[in-house]
Amino acid sequence: MGAVDTMRQYITVAAVAAHLALAGCGDKSPAQPEAAAAPAPSAAAPLPDVGKLETVEVQAEGLGASPGEAMAQALQMALLQVNGAVIESASVATKYGLDVALGQDAVSLRASEFAQVVSQRSGGVIQSLKVVSLDEPKPWAKRYKYTISARISKFKPSAELQKIKVVIGPVRFEQSALPMGDRNVSAAELSATLRQRIGDALVQTGRFAVLDREFSPEIEQELSIIASGQAPSAELAKLSQTASADLVWSARVSSFAYNRHARQLRTSDRELVSYSGGWALSQKLVNVATRQVMASDSLRGSAPSTAATTLGSGVDGGKVMADMSDALVGGVVSSILQRTFPLTVIARDGMNVVLSQGGQAVKEGARYQVVTMGKEMKDPQTGQSLGRIESPCCELVVDRVTPNLSYGHLESVATDLENLPEAALQVRGALKASASPAVATAAAAPAADPAAAPAPAPAPAVRTPSPRRAAAADPADAPVGKKNDDNW
Helix, strand or coil: CHHHHHHHHHHHHHHHHHHHHHHHHHCCCCCCCCCCCCCCCCCCCCCCCCCEEEEEEEEEEEEECCHHHHHHHHHHHHHHHHHCCCCCHHHHHHHHCHHHHCCCCHHHHHCHHHHHHHHHHCCCCEEEEEEEEEECCCCCCCCEEEEEEEEEEEEECCHHHHCEEEEEEEEEECCCEEEECCEEEEHHHHHHHHHHHHHHHHHHCCCEEEECCCCHHHHHHHHHHHHCCCCCHHHHHHCCCCCCCCEEEEEEEEEEEEEEEEEECCCCCCEEEEEEEEEEEEEEEEECCCCCEEEEEEEEEEEEEEEEECCCCCCCHHHHHHHHHHHHHHHHHHHHHHHHCCCEEEEEECCEEEECCCCCCCCCCCEEEEEEEEEEEECCCCCCEEEEEEEEEEEEEEEEECCCCEEEEEECCCCCCCCCCCCCEEEEEECCCCCCCCCEEEEECCCCCCCCCCCCCCCCCCCCCCHHHHHHCCHHHCCCCCCHHHCC
């Protein structure tokens, strides 16, 4: 019996241990912590807004010598009513399969099966179809009249097209080759670069929808794929959606050079070499609808001169060209923004302010003039607005720039900021160079226009030493008993 009792005790202990193990599977004991819940997936970044296909419900009428002809015309009118003249009217029936209605009687046209066939043959452009009424022909008219209700696919443009649409026109140069230090650069290549950079800068302001006119052949090729039937028929709604511009900007560059000046010394075989130059352009901003010139002014900038020397070190023409290009692009974008969307203080907390634009509208660390906007003035003869009265207010230092906003603080405040209405502070010209110390820009705005930004003051010219000083600095070239080398 001892062995039997021992066996019973062993079985009992094993059973209790198994029961506790099973019961512990659901416990949340510290020894067996519950697995951490999987984190919720983060929200995906929104897709870029490139427009989309949506559905529009319309009612249309069609006339024909037979019920089938009347239905085909009603379907065609519904399509054209939603999408306009997507393709030639004569081929709409073939492109969308509307000829399926021809030869059908009134009973067949009212059947749900016919609506399904139309949806399939149109590739989903006509998503649903309902017959509202069918008028039998009068004895004197002999024409059927169908009234239908249909749901049609339509392309909805992106919200970006609600902005001012701008086309960047060509940047024309008067010379085909531009002297840049010790080499020449192609005016055509520089023109393409400037055009691209100005377009990029305007896009980054977030205020404009810049339309492309450079890749038209490639775009037309893609649209021809849709028109030829190689893409789903619903994509036909994308045809005839090309946006037209509101404004066209163009410019003519009269000067863009960094010239080399050399003179042979009479007392040696060396040359005195110096460099100087700058850029100047005239620009226009034209309203496409009226062809009215909304803005026309000139911009110019200067590159610091290089002192005359006989050392023959030359200059970095690539860097000089890059600095001049930066100044030109910055001046153009600033001028366009000032004419369309003046940079405005939209929020203020003490001396800290938030500006209405970012991107390339301002430069981090730069200092700008700020004015307060007063009463609007009008021409007594024409009634045309001459702009609002501007009063000097203070100076703005830009602390941080984001793609859409900028942050800064005010200094040298000369007016009471507490009683100013919202958006009464506007930013004007830069008070000192900030983009590149090598190149300064100056915008010649019409002085008679109070709304125009005052031109930034050009950087102080770098004084070039006279040939006498330059020659004296080089003992090998110092003239002995001769003074005629000064006159060159």
